[in-house]
Amino acid sequence: MAKKEKLDPETEALIQWCTQVETFLVAGGATLAQAQEHIEEQVEWFTDQFYEGLTPEEAANEALL
Template sequence: MSRKNTEEPDPDEVALIQWCTEVEELFVQAGASRNDAQQHIEDEAEWFTDMFYEGLTPAEAAKAALN
């Protein structure tokens, strides 16, 4: 018999994913392809995670990454 995963998602993880999605949208608006935006966030995951926990907004993080 298979067992369903009933564990609740970590609220911080959910918030981080939503935050990164907003950063991704800003990259796309600035002219990056969706794939390039996603790849950049994946490549720099630790840096973006640090910015999230430091309280930067998605706009501030995108600006920092684009400079």
């Protein structure tokens, strides 16, 4: 079995934030698969939003515009 790589706290926070964004995208009408795909395709944009301090809800709302 491969060892799990320990992520740094900042990366863990970003992943948790994206998971929360996913929830808001689904609430806005996307399927879970669509939300995940969109985040993966736009990962740089979402990462920027995270570092700019947007809440997951604000980022999802921007993405849904």
